[in-house]
Structures are given as structure tokens and as C-alpha cells.
Amino acid sequence: MEEAQVADINLETNTNHLDQDQVVRPPRPQRERRVPQRLDDYVCTMPQSVMPMQALSQSTNSSDPYALSNCVSYNFFSSTHLNYLAAISSIDEPKSFSQAIKNENWREAMRQEIAALEKNGTWTIETLPPDKRAMDSKRVYKIKFKPDGTVERYKARLVAKGFTQIEGLDFHETFAPVAKMVIVRTSLALASIKHWELHQLDVNNAFLQGDLHEEVYMKIPQGFTCNQSNKVCRLRKSLYGLRQASKNWFEKFTTSLEAVGFKQSKADYSLFTLAITDSFVAILVYVDDIVITSNDARTTEGIVLSQRKYALDILTESGMLGAKPSSFPMEQHHRPGLASSSPIPDPSQYRRLVGRLLYLIITRPDICYSIEILAQFMEEPKQEHFDAAMKVLRYVKNSPGQGILLSSSSHRHLVAYCDAD
Template identity: 50%
Template sequence: MLHITLPHNLVPRIFLFPMAIEAEIEVLENNHTWTLTDLPKGKFAIDCKYVYKVKFNLDGTLERLKVRLVAKGYTQREEIDHVDTFSPVAKLVFVRFLLSIAAIKGWFLHHFDITNAFLNGELKEEIYMKKPPSYNKSTPHQVCKLLKSSYGLKQASRQWNYNLTSSLLDFGFKQSKSDYTLFTKHEADSYIAILIYVDDILVASNSNKAISTLRTFLNLKFKVRDLGCLRYFLGLEVARSSKWIHLCQKKYVLDILSYSGMLGCKPLKIPLDQNFNISKEDSNPITDPSIFRRLIGRLLYLTITRPDICFSVQVLSQFMDCPNDTHLAAAYRILRYLKAAPGQGILLSSSSQLQLRTYCDSDWASCPDSRRSTIGYCIFLGDSLVSWKSKKQTVVSRSSVEAEYRVMVATCLELTWLHYLLTDLGFHHP
């Protein structure tokens, strides 16, 4: 059973959740998400529930109590209640890449958030849902016939993305073929590029007027929250000056340390020793593997702005199936390393050139269990580090030369993709 201890100043506000439920139902009704009707013979009504979430600001203060009505989409039947479910999201490598270009070009960076995004998707299938708990309108035996998509439906994200994409294309944006979440528009002296991550929109432009025009257009189509200049995006803390853009995840690091009980630990200078080598047979398996799995999952997301722990986390992530005491101790060692500089991140220089540079290497047969090699590469745009990876190869290389060629192939694939993105953004890179 999960036990959550809430701050003393938050406990009285928990009783405001019923008000949040009423607000959620009001939004759904105003959006004409459903119509109440009798369940036709032979049809099946999926269930729903409320999901409660406490949202905090970047400084840790309470932002709001959020309630979301979520359909139990796992009971949907393929080819009956849903067909296509896939929806593209931006790669976080591209987020860094776009921010580095914005730093070089001096573009304005803005952040929009679409309120109740999934409720804007138009449904093609005939779907019925049971009435929400404590919703007493109409007769008890009636159900909700969904007219628009709802959170929890398997096709909800796809329908929302289709609606947003269609609206942007009608407004004159051009969709990138290298990354379907990138849209660009060039008019006279103004240039604007937007990056979509579900309902978060990152806008980069050389004109504040173009950003205002986009905001007006989105408000006509959807309900948009203008979050102002980019400060916080997908857990990334963004600080900007005239000379650089700094990305870090300080709050996320402190949350990990707090969750693991390591806030008071003694810091270390390196995450792992240079000759550190572990295998599956090192020691006894731990009694609760979920502790290790949750910790590694959090650390994997932290590698978005911390390339210094990328290799260490990659090594430990190979033992998620059966972690032992040695693996857990190594994971805690990484936490002690993070304690030394929780605000460390990457710096995107404004004085760089739009020139791609890369370095790659491999460690031949480094895995003691499978004898597979580990590859690693890092790619710079000018002086700004934008992409990196550390990964164990999928096959055994029969020589160190073969391992080197394989890492060069992986690096060239990433370089080719970034080159296409530069072209789509309107930059010539011979």
C-alpha cells in the first residue's frame, strides 16, 4: 500500500477536491463531450473514474488541485471501439537541438499549454461510457454516448494530434517530414517554429508579433494557457541570458534524493569508479526489486540534461530483471554524486556556429555476461552538446574494429537525422 505524507499547509486544501470535480464535470458538459442516452442492444459501455493530482510550482509551492475524469480504456475492444492509437511526440534530443539554435539566433522562446487537450478530438467510433461517479443527471440506467474523445481512451491522443495538426496546416504551417512534431512558418521577415509534445507547445520565433498571432489563432480553436517566456518545459528548468541558455533538472534531482532518503548523504566526486564492472552473479538479489527499478527509471529521465551519468545509468539499467545488492549500492552511489551538484546541467552557447561535430568510441567486449561491446557518442552544434548516447550493442562484435564501425554507423544515423532537421528549419549545412 502506498502511503503519502502531505505537507501540513496542504492537508486542509484536500477537501477542495469536490469543487475540482464539479469544475471538471462543468468543463466536460460545456465541451459537449457526451450526450445522455439509453444503451443500445448489443453495445458495451466502458467504465470511468476520477484521477486526483496535486500540482506544484517550480519552487515547490502548491499550484492547484487537479481532478481528471478518465475512461477505463483498457476495456476497449480493438476494431470495435478503436483502430489507430499512435500519436507522435517530440524527441527530447530535438528539444535541446531547437533550444541551441534559438540561443545562437537569439529567437524568442514561448510556452503554451492546451487546456483539456484530449477533449478536442473528434471520435469516429461509436463509444458509450458509464456515467461518472456522483453524476446524477437523467435516469440511472442511461449512459454517456461520447461525441468527443476523453482521457483514457486508446485513441484519445491520436485524435487530439490529428485535430491540432490539421488546424496548424490550415493556418499556413509546414509540417516537417523528419520529425512530425515540428511545424514551421515563414512570412516576410518573420519566422516561427513550434514543437509539439502532446498538449505542451514550445514556440521559437524571431518576432513577438508572430507569437501573438499564433496565440490568438490557438485561442480561437482551443482553450490555451499562455505560460509566457520559456521557464519550465517537461521537467526541464530553462534559464537564459544574452550569452547562453542553461538547462537543468534541479527540482527533479532533489525530488529523487528526497524520495530515496538521500538528502543528507555525503556527496561523491564521480558516479562510478573507472574500472567498475558488475555482472548478474555479483551478490544476492534484493527482496524488493521495485525499489531499484523505480530509481533507475527516474535516473533515466534525468539523463536528458546529465550526460555525465548516462554511462553509469545505462550499465545499471541492464539488471532491471533481477537486481542485487551490488546494483542497488551502485545506484545509491550515483545519488551521492548527484548530491554534489544537483543544479548541474548543460549550457547552450549563443556564440556557437551552426556546425555539427561528433565524437564516438566503443569499449570492445566490455560486458562480462554477454561479451557485447558498449558504444558511446556525443554530438555538438557548435560548442553546445545536443545529443549523446551510451548503449550496449545488440550483437557480439568479433573484433574491436567491428565494434568501432558499429558505433560509427549509430552516430551517422543520428547525424543524418539532425542534418535533415536543420534543413527543415531552413538552415543550409553542407
């Protein structure tokens, strides 16, 4: 026991001797972090409720050092909105008929869809003529939620495989009413400044309302049988997936609005306006979704345009949910070239990613420049371009809920910018 005590004393003595000889370095000075001057060129207003540094919880325990919870904030959402976000983020939708048939909710949704189509007179069961061919169909499964996050209904939409249609035989013209984003933002900004009412409408089975003029046949939908095997569905009305379905629906919608006094804009055919004495109504059409604004009184601090769910879907599809976030979308002096690196094995993956990011810049002007640069290499993308796209995704992960605030206190004056040439 005494030898052990002596050894401990000697060890402590030696340790103290080493501490006296050790050089103590002064603490590293902290540099002041300044916002880059290039960010002063942005003229959009960012809402604080979706800023990236508002962490979900400072005490969140996660084995992932770059967990998504460190980049997504829920602190400013109401309980109703939180329930809605939790529902759309956690509930999965089936991707195929074999997955959906296992759930009674989806089976009932498919039965209701077929019953609604037959009641609408969408088709008649006939024998396929010898000189005609019948296209296949598929189902698209979607869950529609209420504002509080509860399920409103299960949608099992029957979609024709219109990509097999032959132009000049099965269809002649195609058109989809897509409102210009500048018109959408201008309308929303005007509604925010003038405190107008703002409503969004989703037309039930919109494409089924259009009349079909061509002779088109479709096979019996999967999961349903007919007594005679050689029978097919002859379509009498438009169906989702047909090349001409959107055009037929929009023609009928336009005729109906003009019948009650609306005027179609010449600058954007998706915009309809109605002015009667002191009342004003504007309708914007985006395929089968409708936004209505009018000059009824409304009190709010503004409107936030955000694509949080869409941004998270892109991160999920690309496998970047656990990636390390980046504080900027692209290196300042990075100039991707055509022959800088080897081509990627699957160029379609790059095209799809850049295409989805192009839609995201509608509410994310901070990635506009980076995506426009990457979009120049869609034909033969290289590994350098793909890595740069991944860099943008890491930046998006840093603030997936970021959007644009259309403040109600803004001035109602248009400001335009242009290049020297």
C-alpha cells in the first residue's frame, strides 16, 4: 500500500512538472462576420418565421450531426398549422395498384372514382373496332388534407396513358392554362397591399368536364372486369392523362366565365377579371387550380409564398436530408465548363433535378442565379455540374421553408430592373 502511494505522488509530481513547461497559447481572436455585399442586390423581403437559424429545439438529440431538425423551424406556426405540416410530411401515398389494393380506404376510393366516371358519362363499353387500338391507364393516389391536418378524402384518380396517343388520330391540339409567375406574384402582392380577400379553389374532376371530339378507346381499368373480354371503354368525355384534356376543360371554363361577364386578359390568357361598379374580381387559372381575389376588406400583415413541402420532397428524392447544410448555393467565382470533368452515367437524373429546382426559384430568388447557370448544361451534364447541383440542395436544406413575404405595408409602385444591353 505504501509503494502505491509513493508511485501516485511521483506521478503527480511529474505531471506538475510537465504543466509548468507547457506553453499556453493565447485564445484565437474572434472575427466579425459580415453579410456579403452581393446580398444587397436582392430586393425581396424574407419572413422571419422561416429563417434557417430558428431551430426546432436546442435540446434535440440526434446521432446525425446535420439533422434536418436543425434547419427547420416550427416555432412560429399555430397548432392547427403544425398538425397540417405533420400530416403531409409523415403520411405516405401508395405508388402502385398493388400497394393501394391492400388498404380498404384506397379500395373504396377506387370504387368511388369509377362510379363517378360512369355517372358523368365519361365512357361507354363497346367492342374495339379492327382499325383502332385501346390505350392503357394507371391510377394516381393522393391524400387531401383539411387545414387541421386530418384526412379529408382519399383520391384514386384514373389517368389515361396519353403518351401513347398519336397526333392527328387521337388528338389534334394541346394546351394547358398555366398562369405566368409574374402575374401570380403581382396579383398576390396587390391583394396583400389593398387587403383584398384571397381564396384558392380546386375544381373537382376538372378535366372530366371537357367534351371529347376525337374517337378514343381505353382498356378496362385495372381491378375491374367486364363480362366480355373483348370490350373496351370508348371515351365520351375528357379524362386525366389525355393530351387534349386540359385544352377541352379550359375551353369550357372560359366559355362559362365569359357568359357571366368576365373578360380574358390579352397579356395572360389564364387571367380573368370582372369589374362592376365598385367591385373587382380577378381569377387566375393554373391548370385546374384557381386563385380568386376581390376587393372585400381583409386584415393581415402580408402573404408568404413558400414551397416548404416541395423543397423537402426534392431533398428526400435526392437523398440529401442528412447532408451537411451549406450557407451559400454556389462558390462565388465558380464557372462550370463543358469539358471540365467526366460525363455522369445518367443525364436524365440531372435534368430532372435541375427542372425541379427551376420551379423552386419561383419562391426562392436566392438560388435563381445558380440554377440558371446549371440549366445551361442540360444536354451533356458533367460530374462537376452534378456536384454543383448537390451544393444547391445543401443550401436549400439550410432553410427549406424560406419564401417571399408580400408585405401589406409595401408601396403600390412597380419597380423594374434591366441589364445594360
